[in-house]
Amino acid sequence: MVTKNSALLEKKLEQTIKARKALETARKHQVDVLSNFAAKLSLSCKGQDVALDNQLAKFRGVLQKGMGFEELEPLIESMNEILKHQEATINTNNRALQQSISQAGKQLQKIRGLPEDGRRKLRHLLDHELSNINTTNDYIPILEKLSGIYQQALQLKLSKADIVSDQGEVQQSPEIANELLNLANELTFDEDVSQEVKAIKNAISLNDSIDSLLNSSLNIIKVIVKSISRERQSAQGFLVSLNQTLEELNSSIVATTKHSQNVNKQITNLNKQIESKIEGLNARTQQATSISELKSLVDGELKLLSQDLIERERIESEDKKALYESFEKINDRINVLESKVNTYKKRLSEQRFKSLLDGLTKLPNRAAFDDRFNQEFHQFGINKGDVTLVVIDVDHFKSINDKYGHSAGDKTLQVIARALKKAIRKTDFIARYGGEEFVLLMPGMHLQHAKPPLEKLRSVIKSIPFKFKETQVQITISLGATQFKDGDTPLAAFDRADSALYEAKNSGRDRLCLRE
Numbered sequence: 001m002v003t004k005n006s007a008l009l010e011k012k013l014e015q016t017i018k019a020r021k022a023l024e025t026a027r028k029h030q031v032d033v034l035s036n037f038a039a040k041l042s043l044s045c046k047g048q049d050v051a052l053d054n055q056l057a058k059f060r061g062v063l064q065k066g067m068g069f070e071e072l073e074p075l076i077e078s079m080n081e082i083l084k085h086q087e088a089t090i091n092t093n094n095r096a097l098q099q100s101i102s103q104a105g106k107q108l109q110k111i112r113g114l115p116e117d118g119r120r121k122l123r124h125l126l127d128h129e130l131s132n133i134n135t136t137n138d139y140i141p142i143l144e145k146l147s148g149i150y151q152q153a154l155q156l157k158l159s160k161a162d163i164v165s166d167q168g169e170v171q172q173s174p175e176i177a178n179e180l181l182n183l184a185n186e187l188t189f190d191e192d193v194s195q196e197v198k199a200i201k202n203a204i205s206l207n208d209s210i211d212s213l214l215n216s217s218l219n220i221i222k223v224i225v226k227s228i229s230r231e232r233q234s235a236q237g238f239l240v241s242l243n244q245t246l247e248e249l250n251s252s253i254v255a256t257t258k259h260s261q262n263v264n265k266q267i268t269n270l271n272k273q274i275e276s277k278i279e280g281l282n283a284r285t286q287q288a289t290s291i292s293e294l295k296s297l298v299d300g301e302l303k304l305l306s307q308d309l310i311e312r313e314r315i316e317s318e319d320k321k322a323l324y325e326s327f328e329k330i331n332d333r334i335n336v337l338e339s340k341v342n343t344y345k346k347r348l349s350e351q352r353f354k355s356l357l358d359g360l361t362k363l364p365n366r367a368a369f370d371d372r373f374n375q376e377f378h379q380f381g382i383n384k385g386d387v388t389l390v391v392i393d394v395d396h397f398k399s400i401n402d403k404y405g406h407s408a409g410d411k412t413l414q415v416i417a418r419a420l421k422k423a424i425r426k427t428d429f430i431a432r433y434g435g436e437e438f439v440l441l442m443p444g445m446h447l448q449h450a451k452p453p454l455e456k457l458r459s460v461i462k463s464i465p466f467k468f469k470e471t472q473v474q475i476t477i478s479l480g481a482t483q484f485k486d487g488d489t490p491l492a493a494f495d496r497a498d499s500a501l502y503e504a505k506n507s508g509r510d511r512l513c514l515r516e
């Protein structure tokens, strides 16, 4: 019985030992997996904090040796302490990162001419994505997007600035060439500089290397200096002749005054003479004793008196004649003066008119547009009437220049300008903003109502039968429109129309886009 019991006990013991071994093996496996995992996890935390790195290295060493929990516990405690600080540091860093991303984004928003899709992405990123961040990793896609938009902006800037090759030599700069062309377009002081300006424009469009552009800039400055000095000479000439005429006028008046003073003296003397003769006659008539004596006395004195009176009349009539002649002369000189002043006034007003007119298309230029734009904006501030603003840009205009020459490009701009002017209302205002860009102001026109006439404008241009070098060419325009709204600034309104134009360009050109 005892043997049977002990055999049973032995068997149970064996089973228990086996179960315990299986449990230990499973436990060891679990501890190995966990240790491995903890070691990997600790490696991924590496690099955040030196003290934490040291503790983690020790931690991994202890795990590798398979030491007990007693050795791990103090390490875990000190790492916990470090991690607590680490969390606070990460939070502060994240806040700083968020702030700097937001600042960088706002800075980017200020860049003019950023493509519309970049501008939209940026707005979404700043208004929504940036405020929905929970972990540091969430910043990564945002930073990627931001760096993409930065690249776009950088490209935009680079295309505007000088591009220097790896070898250090300055290459082409199409944007500067554009600006110079616009400047050259405004040089329309006198007919005789128009040929020079034409030659400069040709040079700019044929070669936009920095050296050649510098040369063209120099030539533009020379034309300006020449026109200014001619203008100054002409102003000086006018002042000299004005002065001369005034001097002549003055000496005429002085001579006339002197003459009149002389005549006055002569007449006063004669009057005195006549008076004393009358007095003498009076005294002698009282002494006369007979009629015959009285008669001969009066006869003699009257003869003398009448001679004096005739003399006085002669002097007076000569004086009148001299005065009349002198006034005639003065009048002539005043007339000459007046006509000189009028000629100069006319020239000045022509100059002002010309300086507000684009030389090539004869449409108002950018300066004229700025004047009118500010005026309309001011008016809008007072009466809040509808004003639609449209920016119009000729599509692929560069290729016209490239394929058919700059003169063909010029002619195209003239034809388009004429067609645009013809197609708008009398109350609208169109100007050449620069290059192949036009701006249109439509006072009293609501943006939605502007759609049909603007679509018509687009199709009018599209249907012009351009022909270059025997080739029929269709030219299209893209339009971006907006309207003034409360709280606007001229710049904000213009930017809206401009970004609507970008949208029209980016979505295929030959179209109108509206931006409320």
Ligand SMILES: Nc1nc2c(ncn2[C@@H]2O[C@H](COP(=O)(O)OP(=O)(O)OP(=O)(O)O)[C@@H](O)[C@H]2O)c(=O)[nH]1
Binding pocket: 177, 178, 181, 182, 185, 205, 360, 393, 394, 395, 396, 397, 398, 399, 401, 405, 406, 407, 408, 409, 410, 413, 434, 435, 436, 505, 509
């Ligand atoms: N003939 C001529 N060309 C001009 C004048 N002013 C600017 N340009 C040219 O206009 C072209 C404008 O080109 P881009 O700004 O690249 O635009 P685009 O070719 O019209 O293309 P999209 O606007 O993108 O459709 C440049 O080649 C300028 O040299 C001008 O007065 N006369």
